[in-house]
Each structure stands twice: as C-alpha cells, then as structure tokens.
Amino acid sequence: MEKKMLNRLPLRIRKKQNTEELILLVAKQLFQKKGFSQVTVPEIADEADVSVKTIFNYFGAKEELAFREEVQFCDQLILCLLSRKENQSVFDAFQEFIWSLIQSIDPDQLIESLPGFHSWMDDPALEQRYLRLWENYEKRITDALQLEFGHVEFDPTLRVIACQMVSLIKTLGSKDFKNYLKPIPMALRYRALEKWTLRSLELLSGIRDHLQKND
DSSP: OHHHHHHHSOHHHHHHHHHHHHHHHHHHHHHHHHOSTTOOHHHHHHHHTSOHHHHHHHOSSHHHHHHHHHHHHHHHHHHHHHTOOTTOOHHHHHHHHHHHHHHHSOGGGHHHHSSSOOGGGGOGGGHHHHHHHHHHHHHHHHHHHHHHHTOSSOOHHHHHHHHHHHHHHHHHTSHHHHHHHTTSOHHHHHHHHHHHHHHHHHHHTHHHHHHHHHO
16 A cells, blocks of 8 residues: 555655665665774665765765664654544553564564664764664653643653653664564564563553553
8 A cells, every 4th residue: 555655756856765765774884894884875875876976965964864763663652642643642652662662573583673773883973873872762751741741831641751752762773672682582582572672661650640640
C-alpha cells in the first residue's frame, strides 16, 4: 500500500525522495568504512553522483547526514504519542511504540538493527551533536505533551516524564547496551532484549497514573 501511494506522488517529488535516500545511504556507508571525520562532503557527492550543492540543498551540514535517521525516529515517536487510540494513555502509546520497535528488529541482525548509536558516532567531532540530539528529543516530547494536555506554560513535570521516556530510548540505542548484548549467545540475544525492555517499562510505569490524570 505504501509503495502504491508513493507511486502516486508527482515524479519530481519521487526523484527528490530517491536522491535524498541515496545521499543518506552513501554517507552512512562511507562513515562506517572510514569514520565520520575522514569523509568529506565532496567525496559523498562523488560517490552518490550528485553535486556538493545538491547535498547542501537537502542537508544543512555533514552532521545532519549522520543524525537524520534519529531525527526521523523522534518524529515517529511523537506522531505515535499524539495519534494514539481513544482512551489510550500517553504512556501506553509509548509502551506500544517501544514494543513495535522491538518486534520489527531482525533477531539475526539484532545489534546492527538497534536504533541510535553507530560505531562512527564515537568520533569526537560528533560528541556535542550527539548530546544535543537527546536534549532535542526531550524538548520536542515535552512540547508535544504540553500541547496535548493544553498547558500554556512550561510544566517541569512533563519535562521529567519526557526525560524518562528518552532515557529508555537512549539506553536502547547506546554503545554500552550493544556491548552488553555482544557476549550473549546470538540465539539468546533477542530474549535478553525483551527482558530488558520489559523491566525498563515496568520502572517507567509509574508515570502512567500521572498522565492519565492529565488525559
């Protein structure tokens, strides 16, 4: 269905989407192979067979190529929270989002398929940008919750709730978590991931009552 809808888009839009996806794919492959700092924008342009100007038409900086997927992931999360089913709490929508994510991961490629941290993100040039990514998650989720509950002024409680949600996602996509999974036999990794997710959601379940009072 999604492919059919995509084909209905004007040719110009489809070409733009294909170009953007190609640039992202090439950039990720080069970052993975050589490291973020060792890859230049002209090199990405050459490999993708586009001009440097074209890349900057789609992405404001090389760092955006490194983090575009994570920004899109945040968009998906916020959409899930705000378009939740009738009588479904925000926490339950968040829980459903996390479980859907876990179930979408290929068990045979579990570590490589987890969202978030990539090996080339260890580059010192990306350290501050990586921290700002999570801060942006927290702010955007807080803003979404405030709009959802009709809060005119900043509510620090909602910021704390957003931070708790982000902490789970941040840990799930972290280098440390992937290193935690590596020694576990491949056949048992997915079960270990499910158990960790269940425990983490149970720890966060205390926010359900507060959010339901605001619903």
